[in-house]
Amino acid sequence: MDKLYPRLCILLLLLCAAFLNSAQGQPAFFGNPFVKNYSTEDFKGGIQSWGIIQDKREVIYVANNFGLLEFDGAVWNQYPMPNGTKVRSVYASDENTIYVGSQADFGFFKPDARGNLQYFSLKNKIPALHQNFDEVWRIVELKGKIYFLTFKNIYCYTPGKGVEVIVPDNPLELSFKLHESIYTQEWNVGLCVLENNKLRLLPGGEVFAQTRIASVLPFDRNLILVFTAQDGIYLYDGQEVQPFQVEKGSELEQLVINQAVMLKDGTFAIGTQDNGLYLMNKQGKLLLHLSRREGLFDNTIHTLYQDEHENLWLGLNNGISLVELSSPFSRIDGTKGVSGAGYAALVSNNQLYLGTNSGLFASQMNSASHSFSLVPNSTGQVYQLRANKKRLLVGHHNGPYTVADNRASKIFSGQGAWDFVEIPSKPGYFILGSYDGISLLQEVDGQLQLVKKYRGFQESSRVLSFDSNGTLWIAHGYKGVFKINFDQAFSKLVSINFYNSKNGLPADQLVGLEHIRNELIFPARYGVYRYHQASDNFRKDEELSSYFHEYEHIIDMEEDIQGSIYFISDERVGKISFDKFGKPLMDDRLFNNIRSRLNDDLQYIRVLDLNNILFGAKDGFIHYNAAKGKAMSGFRTHLTKVINTSQESDSLLLAEHKIAETANLTLPYKLNSLRFIYSSSFFESPEKTQYQYYLENFDKNWSEWTEKTEKEYTNLSEGKYTFHVRARNIYGTVSEAKGFNFVVEPPFYRSRWAFAAYIMAGFFMLGTFFYQVDKRFKREKNQIILAQERKLNQKETEARLATELSEQEINRLRNEKQQSEIDHMNRELTSSTIHLINKNEVLNNVKLELQGMLKEGELNKHSDELRKIIKNIEQNITSDADWNQFELHFNHVHGDFTNRLQERYPDMTPQEIKLSTYLRLNLTTKEIAQLLSISVRGVEISRYRLRKRLGLDRSDNLTDFILKF
Template sequence: MNYIELKKAVLGLLLCTSCLFSQVKNIGLPDIRNYKRSDYKGGTQNWNIDQDKYGNLYFANNNGLLQFDGSSWKKYTFPNSASVRSLKIDDSGKIYVGGYNEFGYFEADTKGKLQYFSLSKFVNKETVKLIDFIWKIHILDNEVIFQSFEKAYIYKDKQIKILNAPHRFQFSFLVGKHLYFQDIQLGIVEYKNNQLIPLKGSTLLNNTEIWGIFPMAHKKLLISTLSKGLYTYDEVTGISAWNSEANDFIKKNSSLGGASILKKFIVLNSVLDGMIICDLNGQIIQHINHKNGLQNNTVLASFIDNKKNLWLGLDNGIAFVNESSPFTYFDFSFDLSTVYASIIFDNKLYVATNRGVFYHSWNKTIKENAFTLVEGTTGQAWNLQVINGQLLCAHNRGALIIKGGTVQKSIDNNGYFGFKELPNHPNYIIGSNYNGFSVFEKTTKGWEFKNKIKGFEKSANTFEIDKDNLWLKKDNLLYKMDLSDDLKSFKVIKTYSHLSSKSEGIGSIQRFNQNIYFQTKNAFFKYSQEQDLFYEDKTITALFKNVPPISTVTQDTLGNLWYVFNESLGVFIKDRYGNYKNSIATFSNLTGNIVNNYLSINTVDSANIFIGLTDGLAHYNSDLLKSYITKPKVFIRSFSFSSDTITQGNGKIENMGFKIPYTSNLVRFTFSTPTYENVENVQFSYQLKGFDEKWSPWSTLSLKEYTNLREGDYEMNLKSKNSYGIQSDVNSITFTVSPPWYRHFLMYLLYITAIIGAVYLIRKRIKIKIRKNKYYETIEQRRIYLEKESIIRQEQHHLEKEIEKLKNDKLQIKILTKDKELVNNSLQVVKKNKILNGIIHKLKDINTESFDDSTKFQFNKLNKSITKEVNADKSWKDLEKHIKNVHFDFLKRLKEKYPTISPRELDLSTYLLMNMSTKEIAEIMNISNGGVELARYRLRKKLELNKKENLTGFLMSI
């Protein structure tokens, strides 16, 4: 590399470095976040701002000292004064504060809690009757200077030294290593070696208040006054007015100080119109006021934090201005609404919105002035395209040609969505409209309407054209349309509902890398005209493999692939080697604001990328991204247990291995990460080792509780992830949950001792018992022998009784058998007597008068013989006797169960048990059939049977 090339490379590197570290953008407005009193629970006015080394921000507020860690606000007050007017934080973390008649410092104790230590008590109250307000605090050469109007109180080596004002101080300012005071008569004086040295010619400003002094190049100072504007000072020329755009603004709106950004820009607060940021030439780069997002126009304090972002203390509230972000915005304050497309043409930035087409001059600087409406474009504008040197607008009113900020002409009155150039037809373009497609021809007068294409009448807003076909996606179908040679009709229209057998539906059509791709479920296909089929592009599909389901893809002028998923935006950034790197987290703050189905990406160059949003236009400078994204810090902000709290992030806390009693085994953690950009997208993940097996999912919640923890050692690990996907290092804290008293180590020793003692006693008792057992064993064996002998005798006696019983039972069975036989025989005799009685009755019916004497005698003799046989038969009494013998057990059980039953009813029960018929029972009991039924009814009633129960079955169950 020769000298000239090396010089160019170094110059390019310096320019690039300058660009990277000059974060203030002059295009659009940065993101502004307002914090109201209801957010921070404090007073209205915020007089001063500072930040500690852990990233926490502090505000001197009317109601006390406010602390903000990105997640929560805390308020600390003076013991005798609520208002804090000044603050300054030293390297050790002490927060010096001053208010009315009080000054001192807050410092974290061993548990991280901020405690206040008063220094004003060291002031001799006899010599100083009134301290008054402490307006400024400075740290210089190990001295802390607290400045009021009458005096400055210098704290060093735990002693207070008083510096009296020559006449009366106004305010004081620390510029580098130089401390300046404004005295109402001497002008600006510099504090050196415990003396106040006036600056030459500074008395010129005695009749106005100085609110800010800032460093400039060549050892110059910029002086900001309340009512006279801006002045510069150097040792040679003294004080002179700073003729600049910034000075005009301050003269008009009055200054309340400001801040310096990287010695390249100056923030100037105003009383009436917010604040401005100007460069060192006085040119205004940004102007932020109530109109474009600030909640209050009076800015009392400004502060540049460690990420080079801007904080504003307002007369009512606090504001965060994300100056270091690569994003700025054009919103309602620029008269923009939903943006569907943007383009730069003829050194103007044109924007298509739902309200019309707007434009702004383009010189890579767009500040607060609004965009201008292109006359004749009021209404819905869908697209803007430059084709063959002409700007075409696809509008609800038709196809419009715009030039010089006006509509030059309308080439068709039908509503249009967009235009495409026709391959192999350089003088023709096709426009998609509300009723299909039309052809436009380039003539000597520019683009002119040629004809409507017949054969398709539906509205079409998503289409592409290759050399063979026009492709359209509509209603989840893909249309392939073959255009006729004369461009007047579609010869063939074919539809597809899927691209392959494995996939259904059509996701999107897009053109990139000179090819048309058809996408469904993140799989990308090309079309083969020769084979009439879709085939997958494995390379592009693999590129989107780990991306959530996408809906739209577009390629910008740099070859980057932008895509939309779940109302979020991502991009595959193409490097010079043709490789792609995915970036999603960078655009997380745009989630929910992307216009669905109308992704608008206008890439002018890497530093100027415009993105259409639902509420305006975003400007993205990708060159600033590397310097903007840094690794966040994370803190376990508070660790609460047993009515005690450990706070991290206020100072260094010794991780002492905190012990928690088991009775209070509930622990509570709150998290913080001092990151203030897109705080709603900051996420946390945690793991309690000893309880959680793995890390928790990422969540925006900054609080976690654990209850009923068992005894043991635990380690709480925490990490955070900012809105750009950058993870912090792990922050951890260890603690131990003590066991309950009955599971304490000493109790286990006691348990072991008790067990050993019990084992010893038991063993000793066992030995004694064994000896006793041996003595009793012999006696027991003798007793067992005698018992066995006695048992054998008892069993022998029992067997003899059993044998005798068996003999008696056998005899009884024989008797019962005989009785049953007698019963049967008796029943036969009873039946015989019944027959004989029947014969007797029949003989009585025979008329014997017609018989001769001999026959008559024989007849009477026969009759008497039969009657004698019947009357002399005692079979019935034998029958009753035998029946009772046979059914003795049954009758006994029945009588025991129903003591009131009569003998007659016992007989009836026996007959019924023998299954005799009513007629047989009537004959045996010598009663009528009705009498038997009546006897049965009475028996059922005495046995307490209902109508459904069977009498005979019941008797058999007894």
């Protein structure tokens, strides 16, 4: 009975799975999820990645061929192993420690003083007997101990202590952590559990004695799911093993599995050796298959990891891929067989049709793969799809088409067809809008035929619809709106009315036409408008317009069966739903992720049903699963580095691992220029994540949002600062602000000691000031006393003044007399000098004539007497007596000039004294030459020597110097 009960449980479970499997007609993934690939050039690592983990800061770590990789959402960092070996496993503990396992070594990375990760090997803690081991393929933590799992031994490390070795009797395969226990496969024994540092074979586990296990995962409280590498999937209840039934005929029946993980929604992700990724639910149904064809870098998946935001990371044989499983959006593009930009979509006869600029594509709605194929004869631009009984109407660039039996047929030859609208009052009749007007079509024997082309209206008719009165409206995107009335038989046009900005619309251009709440509305350049028949003009619909911004242009709108409105505008994409009181609820943040992907030619929305909405994209279509939604959970912002830029080369002050531990960073004033580098842990479209920063005590407010991941501040003044940074992801969710405190110390001249000195100097200056004030007070007091005394002695002063005036007059007369005498003496001196010059000139001329006569021999008999006469003349010319007399008078007139000159320049020669004297009299060079009995050239030479004696520059005037001396 004990063995029968588990079997019944398994049987009942499988029956439930089969029932649920048959009940689910529609696959979980309409298209393929978005995939972000990282190449080896992106993360600067080796091609193979063997393990992925996320720490408490939500930073991703990867075990890679080139070492440990770290990804913070913005930058990849690489930490190679000291011995250059490959990292095979990685585990992030809560102690800011990253454990890694490599080839014949294991240990951990821990931040150094600046926050950079540094490796510490634990191999030296292993007993020498067990240091020879192979690669560490798994690392798990259990009850505060770290287990390094190899194919040879299990190594148990107690942080801060030693390593204990668990030696099995047989070689091991991969090991797993499950339900706070370690499961492993002992070869030739089976599936075992580690208990009290010993391996115990589980009941029934011998089934896996020689069957390699890829993963062991929880299935429910009592069952576990065992994924083997090549022999299928099994359910184990603790006693017996039963095959797990997967969807028959699916690829799940034949997989080579490297690893499987259980996702947060209860489904299973399976990484295979050669065929990419598979998603399977608990009923064994295939939900999704992704390979290189669907956008992965590689088909070989070594490891899988689901992060905090439910994204699935894949460590590939060549690169790393991120699959956005949590997103409600998926893509229907070339990976599903659809090529070109999306323009139209429709479900008809259990077929999903998609129209692109390349043609019309179709797929069965209940197809698990949703693989599309091109409808024959439909190649070219498709504009619109309309359902008509068992046929599909296609607005095509080549004309109007119908699709039946999976083949497109042209209705008639003509120019391009935009759209079809059925005439409400005439079943089986359609109005066709084309490039050059409108036409009437009729269904005859199940076939559409052209009845007539209407004359008198040749405008392009892309957007057209009938109102409740049977009037046809056509919105022309560049002109306005046309209202067309037909006769009762629709044989001709009765009237054509044209409306534009003159009739209430805000502009002639960009007027649309939509059916909302079974009424015709006209989204215009801004605002939503309705036609008022009584006044024959357009008026703004205040309610619908209030849902949008004042100048927002609504491009396309679509309503689901619950009245929710999906829209595309020139500003955003969104959904307007209504609560039970009719209050509108705007949701546009979720759609930010797809806005840049949408077709910007003719934007398009199609509501297939309540939960499936398609948007025309630049590449195919984007599917929105309204039932799935998206959790707008918070995410983290990281301040990853603080770098000093004050020096010639930048220097790292702190990295992220130490920033959180640093309560307050103190910097000297010379390091007052800093660069902050930051990132966020939101990995969906990280290039579109924006950041705001704010430096408290410097910035007045938060900065504008920017996609830059760093901010630099230069020449900060001394003081306390707090740098704040926060991120906003593509969905508009803002993370909690990250703060970092630091202090810039003042320069030495603004330090405490300097201010103490300044205070002392201030007191000294204050004392000096008071002293000066007191002194000035006393002085002013004395001045007042003196003023009184001046008043008392005023009469005496006036009398003395009169006496002084008399004395001044006498002195003036005396001075005039003295000046007259000086002038007279100066004239006499000048006259004497001139006389002396003349005398010397005459004597010199006589001397020259006598010398000439002696040379000619005219007076030979009197030559001796002549020589005596010449000698007497020369002595008379050079006689000092005349000079002494002259010098006496000269010094008397010129303030003892020669004596003063000799006192200042004691090395001056008598010749230089004489030259200075003659210069003082302002004599010419020729006159001076005669007085000195030298040539004019000699005077010039003497002047030059005198300048040197007086120390004059070339720019100084010698005569001016003598006259002013």
